[in-house]
Amino acid sequence: MTDPGSPLLDDFRDLTTADRRPDRPGGRGLVIAEGVVVVRRLLASAYPPRALLGVARRVEELGPELAGVDVPAYVAPAEVMAEVVGFHLNRGVLAVADRAPMPDAVELASRARTLAVLEGVGDHENLGAIFRNAAALGVDGVLLGAGCSDPLYRRGVRVSMGHVLRVPFATLRPWPDGLDALRRAGYQVVALTPDARAAPLAGAGLAGRRVAVLLGSEGPGLTEEAMSAADLRARIPMAGDVDSLNVATAAAIAFHALAPAS
């Protein structure tokens, strides 16, 4: 492709806003993957790819993954790509996909052992990092309580290194009463809190249990309603007067502490 105006490239146009375009299916825009590693994860995911756009070298790298997929891969010089997407793209390849239907939260829980349940996590980078950490540390799914952003927003996909496309997620409603359904499915619902009266995470006796870890946003933390709906409260022991950890870092510590020893 040498013509940045080609209608074939419309899915890739002006990406700084397009992933928010309300006129797209579901009203929330397309899924956008950037870079070879993330595009590879997209192609292996449940999200139906629509098209790829990349410089020759990067599209060639994806040859094996593209062999079995019926999807157009447009090759263009870097300057043409930059003009289409609206910014310089140093990862050299993009893919767009349609959204896939979200699973039901209770159905997701039924086939999981460890869940992360988020409340008020609005920051796309934190959300992406939580998915990356969930994938690395064996968390089977993420449930979105009130006040969370869209995990499929472009920056979240990038920061998650594409794991948001692999770790299943669902919204949990009503909030926080939907937590009861997890309890009925055999989960211990554990609220992570900096509160010094909570039990240290390592000593909370959760080994071998089905656990749903409840995580709030940096700053305000979990609402009192969410805290009250949990079975127990656990904390990461902190030194001195230090303000709390980044939420994705706290999540990683909790995921590791809850993972079966291996």
Add this chain to the structure above:
Amino acid sequence: MTDPGSPLLDDFRDLTTADRRPDRPGGRGLVIAEGVVVVRRLLASAYPPRALLGVARRVEELGPELAGVDVPAYVAPAEVMAEVVGFHLNRGVLAVADRAPMPDAVELASRARTLAVLEGVGDHENLGAIFRNAAALGVDGVLLGAGCSDPLYRRGVRVSMGHVLRVPFATLRPWPDGLDALRRAGYQVVALTPDARAAPLAGAGLAGRRVAVLLGSEGPGLTEEAMSAADLRARIPMAGDVDSLNVATAAAIAFHALAPAS
């Protein structure tokens, strides 16, 4: 201050490059703190403050901390500040300080119990996040092996939330032979690695020991020389084929696993 050209503000001029200026004491530039929280930590640190510059509201917030300190605090409108520093500053207050002499690595180790030892951590955000996590999780000091960036670079100070000004650090040389001095001081030197043959961190039998955790950069990880200089290798158990965690996240998991239960 209403004149952005005033020589009194020279320490704050063109900050996107000034913290690298080789003509400063020590050849590495000034320490720059941004925002009320970080400026507060700077004022409580060993780094001698030179001056503050902020909008009225932010400088007033720092009144109690400034009361006992003999340092000029310049008040300026936001536009004047932006013109001086070279970009719009949404945190509203800045402080600059001189560097302080670095402690000796062995002396630092003698008064610590848990240390982080870094090799090849060049990314300022990762470095800052490691200091933030060290402060939160009770790590007493950070030693810089080969290939690390300057922890006092402006972005590192910001991402660390000022904890780089509180957690002591030192360079460890020669590298990696300097690790012997830690061993002689009673430390177990533990290399963190994704290698599946290493022991899981939680079962590495490190509770109650003086531990130095050796962390490599994302991507290449620790060099073979550094790995060989460690007493043992430990890993964070990972799910499936997932690429490794961010180095600051892996560090946080290790720091938590090594912290005395509390």
